[in-house]
Structures are given as C-alpha cells and as structure tokens.
Amino acid sequence: MLTLETIVALCKRCGFVYPSADIYGGLNGVYDFGPLGTRMKEHIRSFWKKTLYQTDKTIIFFEGSLLGPTAVWEASGHIENFTDPMVDCLNCKKRFRADELDLTKACPSCGKMNWTQARKFNLMFKTQMGAMEDATSVAFLRPETAQAIFINFKNVMSSYRVKIPFGIAQIGKSFRNEITPKQFLFRTREFEQMELEWFCKPDQASTDFLFWLSQRKNFYEKLGFNMEHLRFRAHEKDELAHYSKECTDVEYQFPFGWKELEGIANRGNYDLSQHEKFSKKDLKVFDEETKESYTPHVVECSVGSDRLMLALLCDAYHEEEVENEKRVVLKLHPAIAPITAALLPLTKKLSDATFPLFNELKKKGFSVQFDETGSIGKRYRRQDEIGTPLCFTYDFESDNDKMVTVRDRDTMTQQRIPIDQIETIIKEKLTY
Numbered sequence: 086m087l088t089l090e091t092i093v094a095l096c097k098r099c100g101f102v103y104p105s106a107d108i109y110g111g112l113n114g115v116y117d118f119g120p121l122g123t124r125m126k127e128h129i130r131s132f133w134k135k136t137l138y139q140t141d142k143t144i145i146f147f148e149g150s151l152l153g154p155t156a157v158w159e160a161s162g163h164i165e166n167f168t169d170p171m172v173d174c175l176n177c178k179k180r181f182r183a184d185e186l187d188l189t190k191a192c193p194s195c196g197k198m199n200w201t202q203a204r205k206f207n208l209m210f211k212t213q214m215g216a217m218e219d220a221t222s223v224a225f226l227r228p229e230t231a232q233a234i235f236i237n238f239k240n241v242m243s244s245y246r247v248k249i250p251f252g253i254a255q256i257g258k259s260f261r262n263e264i265t266p267k268q269f270l271f272r273t274r275e276f277e278q279m280e281l282e283w284f285c286k287p288d289q290a291s292t293d294f295l296f297w298l299s300q301r302k303n304f305y306e307k308l309g310f311n312m313e314h315l316r317f318r319a320h321e322k323d324e325l326a327h328y329s330k331e332c333t334d335v336e337y338q339f340p341f342g343w344k345e346l347e348g349i350a351n352r353g354n355y356d357l358s359q360h361e362k363f364s365k366k367d368l369k370v371f372d373e374e375t376k377e378s379y380t381p382h383v384v385e386c387s388v389g390s391d392r393l394m395l396a397l398l399c400d401a402y403h404e405e406e407v408e409n410e411k412r413v414v415l416k417l418h419p420a421i422a423p424i425t426a427a428l429l430p431l432t433k434k435l436s437d438a439t440f441p442l443f444n445e446l447k448k449k450g451f452s453v454q455f456d457e458t459g460s461i462g463k464r465y466r467r468q469d470e471i472g473t474p475l476c477f478t479y480d481f482e483s484d485n486d487k488m489v490t491v492r493d494r495d496t497m498t499q500q501r502i503p504i505d506q507i508e509t510i511i512k513e514k515l516t517y
C-alpha cells in the first residue's frame with residue numbers, strides 16, 4: 086500500500102518539492118518546487134494547454150492579477166461566503182475546522198475537552214495597498230483565478246474580436262488561508278490553478294457542460310491515469326452551490342482516500358450577473374439572431390496543478406523486485422516526466438564524447454539530463470526513480486559505429502540505435 090510519506094520522501098530526496106523556508110523550520114501549508122518539480126509542473130501546464138487547443142474550440146489564454154480590490158470579492162460572494170467553521174481548543178490553543186471534528190469528543194492534540202464556540206473564518210488573505218491604512222487600501226490575494234476572467238470578459242471579447250461561444254483559460258497562483266492545510270500538496274495555502282471559463286448562450290450551457298465533461302475525461306485518460314483510481318462524481322441537488330446548475334467532481338483515490346481533483350460546473354449566469362450588479366457595467370452580449378441582449382452562461386473546469394501533480398506521482402509510483410533488489414520507478418507519461426531523456430557515458434572516459442549529444446538536445450529545448458557519476462546500473466535506477474522514460478548510453482563502440490544503446494524505463498529493454506535517430510525516438514515518446 087502506497088503511503089503519502091513515501092511520496093513526500095521521494096519528492097524531497099530527488100528535488101521535486103521541499104517544504105518552504107525549510108532551513109527556518111518551514112512555513113505551514115506552503116511548498117517550494119525543486120529542479121524536477123519545476124519541470125514537471127511546466128509539463129503539466131503544457132499538457133493542459135495543449136489538450137485545450139486540441140479541441141477545435143476558441144480558447145483564449147489570459148493572465149490576471151493576483152491582487153484584487155474588495156469590490157471584486159464582494160460581488161463574487163467570497164467576502165460573505167468563503168468561510169470555514171473554526172474552533173479553538175482553549176487548553177492547547179490549537180485551531181481546527183469544526184466540520185472535520187466531533188465536538189462532543191476531546192481535542193485530538195491534547196486530549197482535553199475545552200472547545201470555543203464554532204465561528205466563521207474567512208479563507209482569503211487580506212492585505213494593505215499603499216501607505217494609507219484605511220478601508221479603501223484593503224486588497225485581497227485571489228482565492229481563485231476565475232474572477233479575473235469574469236471581470237475581463239468584455240475586455241477580451243471586444244479587444245480580441247471573438248464571438249460567443251468561446252473560452253478564457255488561465256493558469257496562476259491562488260491563495261487560501263486554510264485552517265488546517267494538510268496532506269502535502271493536496272491542501273496548501275498557496276497553490277496553482279488551471280481554470281477554463283467557457284462562455285456560451287443560456288440554452289447551450291447544459292450541452293456544453295457535457296462536452297467539457299467528456300473532454301476532461303479524455304485529458305485524464307491521455308495522461309495515462311489508471312482509470313480505476315479516478316471517478317466522476319455528479320453532485321446531488323443538495324450539494325450544489327446555490328448558483329450552480331450542474332457540477333461534477335473528478336475524484337482521485339489518494340493514499341488518504343477519494344478526494345476532489347477537479348471541479349466541472351455549469352455556473353449559469355451567476356458570475357457575470359453579480360459583476361454587472363456590483364460594477365453597474367453592462368456585461369451583456371447582443372445576439373445577432375434573436376436581436377436581443379443576454380448575459381452569457383459559464384461552464385467552468387477548474388483543477389489545481391499541485392494537486393494534480395500529487396495525483397500523478399501517486400499513480401505513477403511503482404516498486405518492483407528486480408534481480409533481488411527493489412526498483413522504484415515512476416511510470417509517468419513521457420510528456421509529464423521531468424526529464425525526457427538521460428545521456429549517459431558508460432564510463433567517465435566517454436564523458437567528453439557524450440556531452441555534445443546532451444548539449445545539442447538541450448539547446449533544441451528537450452528536457453534532458455547528463456549523468457556520469459556511479460555505475461551504469463545505479464544511474465538507470467536513479468532515472469527510473471524520477472520517471473525518465475529514455476536513457477541513451479554511449480559506450481566504447483559508439484565512436485566507431487555511431488550507435489548508442491537506448492534503454493526503456495518501463496520494460497527495461499535495451500536496443501542499439503544510430504545516434505542520428507535519438508531525436509526522432511524522443512519526439513515519438515513525447516507525442517500525444
């Protein structure tokens with residue numbers, strides 16, 4: 086049984102993820118991404134973007150600000166409703182989410198029974214802008230990327246000259262002051278979201294919701310997820326947010342249970358109507374067919390890239406017994422693996438001959454690594470552990486016959502191939 090601790094340890098050991106401010110004891114619910122984590126996240130973003138482009142739909146990419154004024158969050162409902170119920174233990178002063186505890190029982194931390202009343206805790210990070218400290222200088226770090234899209238919907242539509250239906254997609258950081266950040270990258274206070282807001286005519290929204298549901302299913306299949314670890318769970322009527330007409334959560338079976346990975350929702354015209362009401366600006370569009378104005382409806386697909394990274398790592402992690410030794414291998418999709426190919430001289434004597442091959446691939450933009458230290462067996466294992474799909478080994482024959490050995494991560498088979506085919510083999514692996 087895979088444990089979260091195994092993944093956390095691998096992430097730190099290999100340079101995927103470190104606790105933030107580690108040398109100062111860490112910052113709870115905040116993480117830094119190491120060399121491999123940075124590359125893996127880049128690959129996750131590209132995969133998400135590319136699969137959106139592959140749909141034939143008009144999708145426009147956008148980058149909104151991280152800070153937003155109070156008015157935006159009043160309109161969106163975050164000031165009023167973006168809260169979790171919180172209780173404190175008066176004995177040990179620890180703070181908990183009231184909905185995750187049985188308040189008729191003692192404190193899980195100190196064992197005493199001395200709770201405060203449950204009260205609402207707003208999850209947004211509030212800050213002050215400029216030198217004046219009054220109500221007008223208050224700003225909030227965004228708790229979701231979506232609102233910046235809604236408030237720029239008209240700007241994008243007119244400046245980019247697009248017509249309904251179209252989508253605005255955004256990848257960026259969001260911040261939530263979670264009362265109890267936990268389970269590593271699953272629930273953090275600073276995280277990245279990949280959100281698509283699809284604007285359509287009201288009578289098209291339910292059909293488009295189903296379309297995006299199937300597209301998102303394709304995305305997870307293409308990523309190579311074990312589909313038994315993934316389920317699409319439609320919300321019951323009483324689970325739906327008041328503005329939401331339909332909503333389906335994509336859930337993944339993490340080591341700590343089935344949890345939400347992505348939310349797909351038909352949000353009706355709630356968001357644009359709210360911003361119209363609060364900003365008093367017209368966000369309607371004119372329908373050339375009916376000659377009437379209407380407020381577009383929105384279908385949203387929202388996934389956290391850090392949470393997705395955790396799911397991908399859990400799904401890819403395998404331990405096998407090979408020649409009486411444990412082999413740890415991350416069977417990541419080649420396009421997601423942080424390193425696509427490793428270039429390995431059989432011994433250090435061959436480093437000078439191998440390095441130019443690595444350098445050439447690196448200059449062409451491939452994610453490659455050069456590794457000359459340790460036995461070749463150890464180096465293969467190192468690459469297996471970080472999910473590198475291909476290793477190319479340059480040996481004492483290579484100079485004469487212009488061939489190298491390519492080794493496959495999953496099958497561990499080795500084959501001799503001409504050096505001038507390396508690039509083609511890498512490209513084939515990266516195709517999806």
Ligand code: GAP
Pocket residue numbers: 228229230231261263270271272273274276278280345346347348385387388389390391392393
């Ligand atoms: N705009 C809709 C929205 O933000 P959400 O369900 O609150 O909806 C969407 O968040 C996704 O963002 C979640 O499915 C999850 O993948 C990610 N996410 C939310 N809170 C997170 C947190 N504290 N840490 C990591 N990822 C988070």
